[in-house]
Amino acid sequence: VAELLRVAGGRVVALVPVVFGITLLVFLLNAVALGDPARAAMGQRGDPEALERIRRDYALDRPLAVQYATWIGRLVRGDLGHSYHQQRPVIEIITERAPATLRLALAATVISIVAGIAMGALAARHPGSLVDHAVMATAVLGISTPVFWLGMMLSLVFAVTLGWLPVSGYGDGDWRHLVLPALTLGALHTGSVARMTRGSLLEVARQDYLTAARAKGLSEPVLLVKHALRNASIPVVTVIGIGLADLLVGAPLTETVFAWPGLGRLLVASVGQRDLPVVMGAVLIFALVYVVANLLVDLAYLVLDPRTRA
Amino acid sequence: VIWLARRLGAAVVVVAALTVAPIGNTQEVPKSGGMLRAVFNTDPPTLDPAQATDLTSAAVIRQVFDGLLELDERLRPLGALAAHWTVSTDQRVYTFRLRSGVRFHTGREVRAADVKYSFERAARGKRPWVFEKITGARDVIGGRTGDIAGIRVVDDLTVEIRLDRPFAPFLSLMAYDATSVVPREEADKRGATFASHPVGTGAFRFVSWRRDDQLVLERFPEHFRGPAALDRVVFRIIPAEITRFNEYRAGQLDLTDIPTGQCQSAQRDPQLRGEVAMWPTLGTHAVRFNVERPPFNDVRVRRAIAHAIDPSIIVDRLLERCVTSARGILPPALPGYHPETRRLALDRELSRRLLAEAGHPGGRGLGTLAFHFNTGDANQRIAELLQAQLKEIGIALELRRLDWAAHIKLVDEGGAGFFRQSWIADYPDPENFLTVLFHSRNVGPPGNTSRYRNPKVDRLLDEADAMTAGRARDTRYHEAEQIIIDEAVWVSLYHYSSRALVKPYVKGLERSPQSTAPEFLAPLRKVWLDR
Numbered sequence: 075v076a077e078l079l080r081v082a083g084g085r086v087v088a089l090v091p092v093v094f095g096i097t098l099l100v101f102l103l104n105a106v107a108l109g110d111p112a113r114a115a116m117g118q119r120g121d122p123e124a125l126e127r128i129r130r131d132y133a134l135d136r137p138l139a140v141q142y143a144t145w146i147g148r149l150v151r152g153d154l155g156h157s158y159h160q161q162r163p164v165i166e167i168i169t170e171r172a173p174a175t176l177r178l179a180l181a182a183t184v185i186s187i188v189a190g191i192a193m194g195a196l197a198a199r200h201p202g203s204l205v206d207h208a209v210m211a212t213a214v215l216g217i218s219t220p221v222f223w224l225g226m227m228l229s230l231v232f233a234v235t236l237g238w239l240p241v242s243g244y245g246d247g248d249w250r251h252l253v254l255p256a257l258t259l260g261a262l263h264t265g266s267v268a269r270m271t272r273g274s275l276l277e278v279a280r281q282d283y284l285t286a287a288r289a290k291g292l293s294e295p296v297l298l299v300k301h302a303l304r305n306a307s308i309p310v311v312t313v314i315g316i317g318l319a320d321l322l323v324g325a326p327l328t329e330t331v332f333a334w335p336g337l338g339r340l341l342v343a344s345v346g347q348r349d350l351p352v353v354m355g356a357v358l359i360f361a362l363v364y365v366v367a368n369l370l371v372d373l374a375y376l377v378l379d380p381r382t383r384a
Numbered sequence: 385v386i387w388l389a390r391r392l393g394a395a396v397v398v399v400a401a402l403t404v405a406p407i408g409n410t411q412e413v414p415k416s417g418g419m420l421r422a423v424f425n426t427d428p429p430t431l432d433p434a435q436a437t438d439l440t441s442a443a444v445i446r447q448v449f450d451g452l453l454e455l456d457e458r459l460r461p462l463g464a465l466a467a468h469w470t471v472s473t474d475q476r477v478y479t480f481r482l483r484s485g486v487r488f489h490t491g492r493e494v495r496a497a498d499v500k501y502s503f504e505r506a507a508r509g510k511r512p513w514v515f516e517k518i519t520g521a522r523d524v525i526g527g528r529t530g531d532i533a534g535i536r537v538v539d540d541l542t543v544e545i546r547l548d549r550p551f552a553p554f555l556s557l558m559a560y561d562a563t564s565v566v567p568r569e570e571a572d573k574r575g576a577t578f579a580s581h582p583v584g585t586g587a588f589r590f591v592s593w594r595r596d597d598q599l600v601l602e603r604f605p606e607h608f609r610g611p612a613a614l615d616r617v618v619f620r621i622i623p624a625e626i627t628r629f630n631e632y633r634a635g636q637l638d639l640t641d642i643p644t645g646q647c648q649s650a651q652r653d654p655q656l657r658g659e660v661a662m663w664p665t666l667g668t669h670a671v672r673f674n675v676e677r678p679p680f681n682d683v684r685v686r687r688a689i690a691h692a693i694d695p696s697i698i699v700d701r702l703l704e705r706c707v708t709s710a711r712g713i714l715p716p717a718l719p720g721y722h723p724e725t726r727r728l729a730l731d732r733e734l735s736r737r738l739l740a741e742a743g744h745p746g747g748r749g750l751g752t753l754a755f756h757f758n759t760g761d762a763n764q765r766i767a768e769l770l771q772a773q774l775k776e777i778g779i780a781l782e783l784r785r786l787d788w789a790a791h792i793k794l795v796d797e798g799g800a801g802f803f804r805q806s807w808i809a810d811y812p813d814p815e816n817f818l819t820v821l822f823h824s825r826n827v828g829p830p831g832n833t834s835r836y837r838n839p840k841v842d843r844l845l846d847e848a849d850a851m852t853a854g855r856a857r858d859t860r861y862h863e864a865e866q867i868i869i870d871e872a873v874w875v876s877l878y879h880y881s882s883r884a885l886v887k888p889y890v891k892g893l894e895r896s897p898q899s900t901a902p903e904f905l906a907p908l909r910k911v912w913l914d915r
Contacts, residue, residue, distance in 0.1 A: 109789030113796060113829065115429075116510050117437030118807065119820070120796065120829030123526045124512045159429050161576040170595060226626060234630045241631045242622055244597045333622040335596035343427070343596075348789045 078376055085372055089365045096361040097149075097354060101142050104350050110134075111158045111348040132158050145354060154358070155351035159344070164355040168337065172359070174244060175336035178259060178328070179321050181252055185260030186267050187314060193264070194271020194310075195298060201276055209268065216265035225258040225331035242333035255332040259325065263317040270313040274306035281305075308378055315371030322360050412891060418913040419616040420890070421638045423628050423902050427596045427621050432579035433502075433564035434509030439808075442561045443903040447601055447617065448489075449564030449584030450608075452480050452499065453555060454907070457894045459719060459812040461555040465494060465565055465585065465608075475550035475852065478558075482541040486608045488567045489589040496543040500535045501568045507532060511562040513830070514810075517551045550850040552857065553813035560811050587612040587909035596621050613892075613912035628902065629885075638890050638913075641901035642883040644761060647706035650885065659885045663895040664708055664717040666809035667880035668817070671755075671770065675873060676835045677801040679742070679750055686872035688738035689802075690728040692777045693770065695877040702765055706883050710876035712865050713817055717879075717897035719853070720814040722862035727869060727876065735777045747778025755781045757804035758791035766877065767804070796829045805833060808880070812898065814861040819845045822868050836873045889915040 112128040113120055129135050133144070148155055154164035190213075197209040232254060233241040245251035278284065279302065287301055326338030337356055344352040428441040433449055436442055452466040463469070466480040486494040504524055507515040512525040519534030534546040547554065557563065570583040582590050587609065588601035599619040605611045620636075622628045625643040632640040642650050642660065650656045671693075673680040680686055699709045708716060712725035736746070744750050755770060757763045764785065771781040781802075786794065794800050809816050820831035823845050827835050841864045848860035868874070884901035886893060891914050894906035 107790065109787070110793050111789075113793055114789040115437065116829075119511075119513060119810070119831055121512045121516075121525065122829060123522075124510065125829065127508075127527055128510070161430070161435070161579055167595070229627070229630055234634050237634065241634050241636060242627045243620060244594070330623050331627060333597070333620070333624070333627055335594060335621075339596055339623065346787055346789060347429075 078373060081376060082369065082373060085369045089369070092365055093358070093361055094146075097146070097358060098142070100354055100357045101138075101145070101350075104348070104353060105138050107348075109348045111350060114346075114348045115158060145351075149358075154355040157344075157349055157352045159347045159349040159352070164351045167340065167352060168355050168359060171335060171337045171340050174334060175325060175329075175338065177247075177252060178255055178325065178334060178336060179318070181256035182259035182263070182321055183314070183318070185256055186263035186317060189260070190264045190267025191271050191303075191310070193268035194273075195275060195303070197268065197272040198275035198279070199298075201272075206272075210272065213265035213268040216261045216268075218265075219261065221258060221262060221327040222331055224261055225254070225328060228254050228258055229331070242331075244333075244335050251332075255328050255334050258331070259321060259328045263314075263321060266313050266317060267310060270310050271306065274309050275302055278302050278306045304378065308375065311371055311374045311378065315367050315374075318364065318367040322363065412914065414613045414892065414912040415914060416611075416613050416912070417615050418613075418915070419618060420614050420908065420911060420913065421618050421620065421636065422904065422908075423620045423622055423631070423637050423640050424599075425621075425623055425625065425628070425641075425902055428599065430579040431582040431590070431593075432509075433561055433566065434506040434511075435579055436561065437510050439900065439903045439905065443905050444599060444601070444619065445561045445564055445582070445584075446586070446905055447588040447908050448582050448586040448590055449561070449566065450486075450586055451559055451561070451563045451565060452482075453559040455556065455559045455812065455896070455898065457896045459556075459897065461559055464559070465499075466558075469555075475552075475850070476547045478545045478547075478554060479538070480543050480545070480558075482543070483608055484541055486585055487606050488570070488585050489583050489604055490567060490570060491606075492567060492569075494565060494585060495540050496537045497540075498565050498568060499543045500532070500537050501571075502565045503535055503563065504530060504532050505566070505571060506562050506564075509562070514557055514560055514562040517547050517549075517554065517557075519546045519548050551815075552849060552852055553811055553815050556811035556813050587907070588614075588617055591616075607909065609909065612909035614908065617908055632885055639884060639886045639893070639901070639904065642706075642885055645704070647704040647883055656885060659887060661882075661884045661886050661895065662706060663882050664715065664897055665880045665882050665900050666715050666718055666812060666897050667806060667900075668710055668713055668715055668876050669707075669766075669804075669806040669878050669880065670710070670713070670874045670876045671802065671804050672834050672874040673872070674798055674801050674803070674833070674835055676798060679744070679753075680801050682742050683871055684738045684742035685744065685750075687728060688735040688742070688777065689774060689779065690872040690875045691731045691738070692735040692774055692779070693875050693877075694730045694773060697773075698766055698769055699878050702762070702769065703878065707878040707881050710878050712869055713821070713874070713876055714814055714861075714865060715809075715879040715897075718809065718814065718817070719812055720858050720861055722858060722865070725862065725865055725869070728872060732777055739777060739779075747780065750779060752780045752782045753802055754784050754800070755802050755804075756784045756786065756791060756794060756800040758788045759785055763804055795833045798828070798833075798835055803833075806880075808900075809898070814858070814865075815845070815849050818861055818864055818868070819849055822864070822873065834873045836868070836871075838867065838871070841867055889913050 111132055112125050157164055157167055193209045197206040200206055229241055232239045239253050240251050243251055284301060287297055326342045329336045329338040341356040424440045426440055428444055430436050430441050431444050433445050436445055450464045453461045454464040456462050465482055465486055467483045469478060469480045471478055482496060503515055507521050507524045515521040518532055520532045523529045524532050536544045538544050567583055571578050574581055580593060587604055587607045589604045591600040591602050593599040601617045603612045603615055628640045629643045631637045651660050673686050675681055695709055699707055711727050714721045755767055757767050767783045774781050795803055795805060820826055822832055822836050822841060824837040824842050826832040844860045844864040848857045851857040882900045891912050892910040896906055899906040
């Protein structure tokens with residue numbers, strides 16, 4: 075445990091410059107991107123005097139370095155600033171949206187892990203068979219199908235035609251609203267997990283210790299779960315960790331198709347409105363999720379493979 | 385009921401508050417109760433009338449708040465909070481008498497001081513141009529004072545508004561949602577959060593808003609016109625048009641817009657065709673030139689391009705004849721539209737001659753011209769059609785696509801020579817198109833992004849803006865519009881129309897030219913459900 079804490083602590087310290095770098099990059103990208111938040115807020119008709127006033131209100135008349143330093147200064151105190159567009163604290167806006175995205179990402183991750191590992195194990199059990207080909211073809215289909223298209227198709231079949239599930243919306247947290255978006259987002263990643271599980275299991279299956287275990291008379295399920303999967307899981311864990319990034323990339327599209335009120339839609343809309351404080355806040359959250367996911371992957375290595383603790 | 389009166393030697397127009405327009409079919413008796421399930425394609429940025437600049441916010445604001453006036457389905461001003469009003473003979477002083485006993489959702493009665501407060505507050509907001517004609521308003525807009533000298537509270541129920549100069553569309557402005565009346569104590573107490581907890585006098589009061597999901601209003605039983613028929617209105621927020629369409633087909637929405645490219649198929653669909661509603665609205669899709677930037681500073685080059693563009697392909701094929709082909713700048717549904725306005729006809733031989741006269745035979749010497757447009761499927765396809773059409777006269781177009789924020793900044797600053805920019809009327813008057821878009825005092829962000837300066841056009845517009853509605857005013861606008869078209873300052877492609885699906889049991893939904901799907905700015909107090 076002490077070893078784990080030491081490694082985790084080191085990783086967390088290493089994250090600080092990463093997060094700082096990400097915020098600086100996003101800020102600079104916003105600064106060089108065309109578009110004026112004050113003008114974007116004024117619709118089709120801009121009044122020069124009002125534009126100047128709004129720029130002052132948004133502190134856009136200050137030098138870029140001052141704007142960034144102010145933002146960092148506030149961040150240290152836990153303040154992400156105020157949205158230009160919604161005129162309320164960014165932290166409040168993000169806190170409102172985060173639960174929806176979290177629910178969706180967790181459900182999608184569970185689907186991708188359970189379905190992906192099951193598919194991979196099934197394919198690895200009969201390598202080269204029809205089942206193997208069918209499962210792997212499905213996996214490739216899942217990876218390569220555009221999220222938007224898959225979402226629309228699922229919605230058309232299960233919501234519009236069959237009427238089993240709602241077409242879209244959050245539905246006050248009703249689980250039925252979660253099913254189609256989670257399946258859509260989960261499908262993106264299920265294929266990768268399935269392919270990696272199959273590859274790893276086949277690799278492990280050739281190891282001597284499995285032959286020995288089999289010779290000792292262990293049943294195939296016990297062999298698979300207790301011996302093969304544990305050792306095959308290291309590369310799979312990597313894929314799951316990286317897959318979180320895929321989920322973040324896929325979230326805005328899934329949230330758009332299913333009108334899901336999450337962070338992805340917020341980020342896309344805020345970029346369009348040049349609502350810099352919200353963009354910075356949302357990117358910061360995404361970045362944190364990404365680096366924390368990587369940290370968890372690293373820690374999982376330590377648990378799964380004692381050799382990495384050296 | 386409208387009548388004219390002469391009093392004390394001054395021509396005074398007194399307009400009595402009209403009774404509420406009939407709800408739905410006059411043969412049918414409205415049923416009370418039920419919930420209307422409407423939809424937006426984006427989350428309203430704000431519910432504060434002082435901060436809103438978009439149709440989605442306006443659609444909610446119009447239900448929650450009232451202004452002094454409102455426009456009926458035929459775009460005529462009617463009394464809302466104002467019971468009646470008078471206009472001085474010099475057309476500069478408007479005196480509004482408020483209805484007595486009108487209450488905010490908090491229960492407090494509306495007073496004339498609320499009107500003054502609301503206007504001064506909104507003048508410091510995001511649509512200050514609504515108030516700029518009022519004497520002293522520019523000082524408030526510029527932040528030099530908080531008091532608009534031209535607004536005087538005469539007594540608890542009377543407010544007088546003085547203009548710098550006569551401005552004929554002023555009554556239309558008083559029906560604009562930016563002029564909604566808010567209760568001072570609530571706006572002051574809530575500050576910025578008033579935008580998410582609005583309090584007005586409207587037929588519906590605010591209940592809840594989960595951002596990017598849904599917004600709920602409920603009937604305000606003490607509305608001065610009597611309670612609305614609907615118990616509740618739920619606005620779902622669904623960004624993808626195909627998802628809105630699917631929700632409608634699944635019976636989860638009572639009204640929505642028709643997805644792009646499905647206008648004709650919806651009309652042929654046996655289930656949907658009885659639910660399709662289309663009506664013209666007050667918008668024009670156009671491509672514009674920055675007349676200061678070479679080669680577009682040469683009218684012959686602009687005219688050559690205008691004569692080479694065939695909008696019928698865009699209207700007939702791309703937009704399935706569900707919009708109206710444009711002759712000029714003003715849409716036909718706009719009061720003051722002149723049917724004799726003529727566009728520069730499609731004549732590619734003439735285009736080639738004009739290019740040769742300008743020193744660019746066959747397009748030589750022009751190089752590749754940039755065409756700027758903002759992201760959007762239809763915009764992309766229109767740009768590609770323009771590219772193909774101009775190629776026929778030897779002009780090569782490079783298509784440059786930006787998102788709206790970047791596009792408007794580039795256009796405002798004069799960085800684009802040839803660009804797409806449409807216009808949707810803020811209020812139904814030719815001034816809102818022609819003066820805003822082509823008067824030399826509005827060059828740049830205020831609207832004249834073509835940077836067009838023509839003293840004759842300025843004079844015609846100034847004269848017309850100050851005149852009362854009528855033939856003489858319309859003639860001046862028409863003359864100015866034709867000059868602008870002939871000088872090819874911009875090339876109109878088509879006028880917008882609202883394309884909606886409305887369930888047969890939804891009654892009383894106004895199809896005003898200012899009401900567009902999916903926002904539907906129509907007053908929902910008139911809507912009822914027949915089921």
